[in-house]
Amino acid sequence: IWQEHGKLVTATHRYFPDSFDRLPRDPSKKINSGYKAIEWLNYFWVLGPALFRLVLPSHLWQHYCKLVCGIRLLHQRVITEDELKRAHDLLTQWEYDFELLYYQRKVNRLHLVRPCIHAVVHAARETYRCGPLNLLAQWVLENTIGNLGREVHQHSNPFMNLCQRGLLRAQTNALKVIVPELDPEPPLTHGAQPIGDGYVLLTAHDEEERLVRDVMQINALINFFTQHGKPERISDGKFSLERWARLRLPNGQIARCAWKEIENGLTRNSRNVKVCTSTFIFAVICCLNYL
Numbered sequence: 001i002w003q004e005h006g007k008l009v010t011a012t013h014r015y016f017p018d019s020f021d022r023l024p025r026d027p028s029k030k031i032n033s034g035y036k037a038i039e040w041l042n043y044f045w046v047l048g049p050a051l052f053r054l055v056l057p058s059h060l061w062q063h064y065c066k067l068v069c070g071i072r073l074l075h076q077r078v079i080t081e082d083e084l085k086r087a088h089d090l091l092t093q094w095e096y097d098f099e100l101l102y103y104q105r106k107v108n109r110l111h112l113v114r115p116c117i118h119a120v121v122h123a124a125r126e127t128y129r130c131g132p133l134n135l136l137a138q139w140v141l142e143n144t145i146g147n148l149g150r151e152v153h154q155h156s157n158p159f160m161n162l163c164q165r166g167l168l169r170a171q172t173n174a175l176k177v178i179v180p181e182l183d184p185e186p187p188l189t190h191g192a193q194p195i196g197d198g199y200v201l202l203t204a205h206d207e208e209e210r211l212v213r214d215v216m217q218i219n220a221l222i223n224f225f226t227q228h229g230k231p232e233r234i235s236d237g238k239f240s241l242e243r244w245a246r247l248r249l250p251n252g253q254i255a256r257c258a259w260k261e262i263e264n265g266l267t268r269n270s271r272n273v274k275v276c277t278s279t280f281i282f283a284v285i286c287c288l289n290y291l
Contacts, residue, residue, distance in 0.1 A: 001055060002028045008051055009043065017270040019253040020046070045071065063101060066094040067120070074127050075134045088124035095121050198250030204260060209240035 006028030013023045022036055024043035049068055053061050070090035073083050098117060103109035127133055148169065154161035176183040188194070191203040212218055218239060225233040245260035256270040 005051065005055060008054075009047060012047055013268070015269050016042070017253070017255075018268055019270075060101065063094060063097050066090045066097070070094065070120075071123070074123055075132065077132055077134060079127065079132055084124055084128060087127075091120050091123060192248075193244075200248040201244040202246035202248055202254070203244070205244040206242045209242045212239040212241055 006026035009024055010026050016023055020042055022038045022042070024039040024047065025035065027035070027043060045068055049065055052064060056064065067090075070087040073079065073087035073090075076083070079087075095117060099105050099113075103112045123133065130136055148162060148165050151165045152158050152161045188200060189202060191205070193201040195201060212221070218237065221239050222234050222237070225231065243257065243259050245257055247255045247257075249255060254270065258271055261269070261271055
């Protein structure tokens with residue numbers, strides 16, 4: 001079972017966009033030999049709800065999903081009060097069920113309850129006090145320690161050198177905040193086309209528009225223009241679109257379309273995006289030929 005589970009983990013690799021960073025390797029082979037923190041995160045919090053359903057009893061799988069749902073809610077960059085309350089309820093219920101399922105509140109099994117189990121109960125309250133937990137994650141501090149350490153070149157007095165590099169970094173960041181012109185946005189790549197709201201179409205793209213012939217695409221366009229009060233755009237029921245290969249999202253991630261992703265034989269799927277009802281997003285989806 002463990003080996004089959006590992007094969008399933010490996011089989012998911014092509015569905016992970018590049019934004020998920022390092023792919024989780026086969027845990028049956030690598031979990032005790034340098035399994036990275038990001039691999040644990042993707043394995044436990046991303047793949048877990050789907051893969052563990054195949055091996056866990058139903059009541060244990062549901063218990064695990066409460067934890068995943070609560071933690072995912074708390075690690076959003078923006079969280080509503082209702083979501084915060086829901087996360088608190090889920091994590092409180094998870095901790096209570098943990099006591100009943102795993103150590104049955106027996107004193108002789110108390111050593112099985114690690115401090116992190118109890119800490120989960122306070123996560124929602126701390127989010128209310130400090131903000132979304134992803135903004136307080138250890139990753140940022142560890143990364144800063146790493147890149148500051150790489151700037152140390154005075155081996156005779158490394159700690160003083162490190163202090164000065166940190167001071168210089170703080171002064172530079174302060175100047176960029178006070179005078180934003182010192183930190184301009186990087187220029188767009190050749191052929192890129194901004195479409196508003198932070199979205200940018202990136203090459204490659206069709207040299208000329210193509211007539212839409214797919215019935216599903218035509219119906220989607222008709223519904224869209226009807227809902228947004230632009231019936232003049234569907235007078236003859238004919239639409240022409242220009243396909244673009246990539247879309248840069250406001251968060252900096254790059255989504256690709258099936259057109260070029262399949263053609264280039266890319267191994268990691270980057271065309272799974274969450275679609276909202278925004279005019280810009282829908283236009284991009286049409287241009288990228290997602291429909």
